[in-house]
Amino acid sequence: xxxxxxxxxxxxxxxxxxxxxxxxxxxxxxxxxxxxxxxxxxxxxxxxxxxxxxxxxxxxxxxxxxxxxxxxxxxxxxxxxxxxxxxxxxxxxxxxxxxxxxxxxxxxxxxxxxxxxxxxxxxxxxxxxxxxxxxxxxxxxxxxxxxxxxxxxxxxxxxxxxxxxxxxxxxxxxxxxxxxxxxxxxxxxxxxxxxxxxxxxxxxxxxxxxxxxx
Numbered sequence: 001x002x003x004x005x006x007x008x009x010x011x012x013x014x015x016x017x018x019x020x021x022x023x024x025x026x027x028x029x030x031x032x033x034x035x036x037x038x039x040x041x042x043x044x045x046x047x048x049x050x051x052x053x054x055x056x057x058x059x060x061x062x063x064x065x066x067x068x069x070x071x072x073x074x075x076x077x078x079x080x081x082x083x084x085x086x087x088x089x090x091x092x093x094x095x096x097x098x099x100x101x102x103x104x105x106x107x108x109x110x111x112x113x114x115x116x117x118x119x120x121x122x123x124x125x126x127x128x129x130x131x132x133x134x135x136x137x138x139x140x141x142x143x144x145x146x147x148x149x150x151x152x153x154x155x156x157x158x159x160x161x162x163x164x165x166x167x168x169x170x171x172x173x174x175x176x177x178x179x180x181x182x183x184x185x186x187x188x189x190x191x192x193x194x195x196x197x198x199x200x201x202x203x204x205x206x207x208x209x210x211x212x213x214x
Contacts, residue, residue: 037126040119143180
């Protein structure tokens, strides 16, 4: 069984429901993608490597098949998830009328190997995207709320003082409010860029023949 992807254009989230909805969707995609990436790495990669090491006694063959089958489940879920980020409607189609045995599907279907590679390697772009999104949201929320909890921090040189702005509390409050404003202004670009970075990585492996224009 060979999996292919059929794509039809659809209106992007940004144009349909506005910038806040796009930011929320991109943030949700990245934040939920990180635990999925961890799950894919642990279940698929670990299971496949364990299967390879035990293949000589045939116990590992079912483990390898199970890992590749599970990676296909992760791939199918990711195809649906990246549609919201890339603005494409995606569906899987099966080529051919004859259904092959599962072990042949796992070991002879090139897309099955790409699905396994995605499940094993997606932790890399997911970690990068997750770090960017968490950093920007922390900058926005932390800067806006600093006046409420900054006074409780241990005494020491803060960033405003290190920059030569003085150690006055109101100066620090103003500084972090400005920083929060800068993070907020750049938040849509940073979050969407991180989401597209992660989604493009998935699309290269899960849909190598159908990359949409940026």
